[in-house]
Amino acid sequence: MSTSRGRDSTPVSGRTRAPAQGLAAQDFEEFARAAQRGLYRTAYLLCGDAETARDLTQTTLAKLFQHWRRVVAAEHPQAYARTVLTRTYLAERRRRLRDLLAHSRAEPVPDPVGPELTVTLLSALSELPPRARAMVVLRYWEDLSVETVSRLMRCSESTVKSQCSRSLARLRTRLGDAHLYSRQA
Structure with missing residues (x-):
């Protein structure tokens, strides 16, 4: 039995693969190259660690x-990708929290005291709960609308507004006079 190779098919393990599958893989590679940097940036803002952000982007x-x-x-494939990224981040955080709670007792972290501890x-951001952090990053860094964030996070618009408001107040309190040390133009 001879295997014929036509212009439209390539033998793969005794079967032929339609060119549409090859084109789909090529389309994905192009999309991945174009979206990877933006996904990594968002992942880094969500998790605050370069290695974890790379893992999250690859996942x-x-x-x-x-x-x-x-x-x-x-x-909107970019929005779809951002949704997958955010939900993957939140699922991973929940899994880690469950594992942590199952294996150890969390002790409260003492608040830093004194002006010598300026926080970046x-x-x-790392001190915010994962869901609130995701909302702040999506709303203010990615500049998404309240409606879009509520859709991505599967919650109401009022939840997004209240969580963002509380989180921003917490960030302002935490950062204190950090703006005094920023470069002024």
């Missing part, structure tokens, strides 16, 4: 590849 891209047909069918934005 997100792997999930997008698994469901590439859905992504392509989505009206990332440090202050």
Whole structure:
């Protein structure tokens, strides 16, 4: 039995692979190259750690590849990718918290005292709960509307507004006079 290679098919493990699958993989690679930097930036803002942000970005891209047909069918693939990233981050945080609570008792972290401890934005963001942090990053860093964030986070618009308001107040309190040390133009 001879295996024929036509212009439209390539033998793969005794079967032929349609060119549409090859094109889909190529489309995904192009999308991944274009979206990777933005996804990483958002991931870094969410988790505050470069290595974890890389892992989160790669996990997100792997999930997008698994469901590439859905992504392509989505009206806004970038928004779809950001949604997957955010939900993956939150799921990972919940899993870590469950593991931590199951294996150890969390002790409260003492509040830093004194003006010598100026806190950076990332440090202050890391103190927010994961869901509130995700809302702040999506709302103010990614500049998404309240409606979009509520859709991404699967909550009401009023929840987004109240969580963002509380989180910003907490950040302002935590940062204190940090603006005094920023460079002025």
